[in-house]
Amino acid sequence: MEVEEVYSSSELDKKEGKAINELIARSQETIPDPDEWLDEEIKRNILLTSVDAILDWARRSSMWPVFCFPACCAFEFITTAASRFDISRFGMEIVRASPRQADLMITAGTLTWKMAPQVKRIYDQMAEPKWVIAMGACAISGGIFRSSYSVVPGYNRIIPVDVYVPGCPPRPEALLHGIRMLHKKIAKESLFGEGK
Amino acid sequence: MLADYGYIGLLLAFAIFFAVTTLLLPLSLSLPARLVIYYRQLRQYLLMHHPILFNFLPSLPKFPRFMQVVPYNPNPVKSSTFECGMETIGKAWIRFNFRYYFYALVFIALDVLVVFLYPWAVDLKGLGLFGLIGVLILIFILFIGYIYAWKKRVLEWK
Numbered sequence: 001m002e003v004e005e006v007y008s009s010s011e012l013d014k015k016e017g018k019a020i021n022e023l024i025a026r027s028q029e030t031i032p033d034p035d036e037w038l039d040e041e042i043k044r045n046i047l048l049t050s051v052d053a054i055l056d057w058a059r060r061s062s063m064w065p066v067f068c069f070p071a072c073c074a075f076e077f078i079t080t081a082a083s084r085f086d087i088s089r090f091g092m093e094i095v096r097a098s099p100r101q102a103d104l105m106i107t108a109g110t111l112t113w114k115m116a117p118q119v120k121r122i123y124d125q126m127a128e129p130k131w132v133i134a135m136g137a138c139a140i141s142g143g144i145f146r147s148s149y150s151v152v153p154g155y156n157r158i159i160p161v162d163v164y165v166p167g168c169p170p171r172p173e174a175l176l177h178g179i180r181m182l183h184k185k186i187a188k189e190s191l192f193g194e195g196k
Numbered sequence: 197m198l199a200d201y202g203y204i205g206l207l208l209a210f211a212i213f214f215a216v217t218t219l220l221l222p223l224s225l226s227l228p229a230r231l232v233i234y235y236r237q238l239r240q241y242l243l244m245h246h247p248i249l250f251n252f253l254p255s256l257p258k259f260p261r262f263m264q265v266v267p268y269n270p271n272p273v274k275s276s277t278f279e280c281g282m283e284t285i286g287k288a289w290i291r292f293n294f295r296y297y298f299y300a301l302v303f304i305a306l307d308v309l310v311v312f313l314y315p316w317a318v319d320l321k322g323l324g325l326f327g328l329i330g331v332l333i334l335i336f337i338l339f340i341g342y343i344y345a346w347k348k349r350v351l352e353w354k
C-alpha cells in the first residue's frame with residue numbers, strides 16, 4: 001500500500017476529514033444483515049453434517065471478542081465479563097486487543113463518524129470467520145443521538161451485524177441472551193454451504 | 197492387563213473415527229467436485245508446495261486452508277499493519293539521534309552499580325569495612341568513567 005507522508009497536524013486533520021467524508025458518502029445505505037440463509041431450507045451435504053457440527057461447536061465454544069467499546073455500554077459488557085455474570089461460562093472471557101486474534105466484535109456504544117473508519121478497519125482486520133453483536137440502542141440505530149450530524153445511525157451502516165441486543169444500556173442478561181442467539185446462529189452454519 | 201489392551205483399542209477406534217470424520221471423509225467427498233473448480237489453484241498449490249512429491253509433509257497444515265475448512269480471504273486492509281484501527285503514518289525505518297547510544301552506555305554503567313549496591317546494602321553490617329572498601333573502589337572506578345563521559349560532552353544534547 002502507498003503510504004502518504006504527513007508532515008503537520010493540519011495535514012493529518014485534512015486527510016482524516018477527507019477519509020471520514022468519503023466513508024459517510026459510501027455508507028448512506030444500511031448493510032443487509034447476513035441472515036437470509038437462516039430461514040431457508042437447509043441445503044447441506046448430509047454426509048458433512050458431523051464435520052459441520054464439530055466445527056460449529058468448536059467455533060461457538062471459544063469466541064474471542066475484540067476491544068471495540070466506544071461508549072457507555074462498555075460498562076455493561078464489563079459487568080457481563082466480571083464474576084457475577086461471567087461470560088467465561090461461554091468460553092469467551094478473554095477480550096483481545098488485537099483483531100488478529102479475535103472473531104467477535106461486541107460494538108458497545110455510540111459511534112461517531114470520526115471513530116467509524118477505525119471501527120471499520122478493526123472489523124476488516126479481524127480473522128475469519130467473524131461475527132458482530134450490536135449492543136445497545138446506539139449500536140442499533142444511533143439511539144437518542146440518532147438525529148445528530150456526527151453520530152453513525154447504527155453500526156450496520158459500516159459493518160454487517162449478526163445479532164442486535166436492544167436496551168439503553170442492555171442489562172448483562174440481555175447481552176448474554178444475545179450471545180446465546182449468536183451461538184444458535186453459528187450452530188446452523190455449514191462448511192461448504194450457506195452462511196459461510 | 198486385559199483392561200489396558202481395552203483402553204488401547206478404544207483409543208485406536210476413537211483415533212480412526214476422528215481421522216475419518218474430520219479429515220478423510222470431507223476431503224474424499226469434496227475433492228472431486230472442487231478439483232474442477234480449483235484446478236488452477238491446485239496446480240499452483242502443487243507447483244508451489246510440491247516441487248518434489250515426497251516433500252508434502254511440511255505443507256500438510258496448509259491443506260485445511262486450501263480446502264476452505266479454514267477461511268482465507270486476505271485483502272490489503274486486512275494484511276496491513278494493525279495500529280489500534282488507525283492508519284499507519286510514515287515509515288517504521290526512521291533514524292534515532294545517535295546520542296541515545298551514549299546515554300544508554302552511561303545508564304548501563306550506573307545500572308550495574310545499583311545491582312552491586314543492593315546486596316551490599318542488604319548485608320551492610322555483615323560485610324563490614326571490607327565490603328565498604330570494595331564498594332568504594334567500584335564507585336571510584338565508575339566515577340572516573342562518569343567524569344570522562346562528562347568531559348567528552350556526552351551529557352550535552354546538541
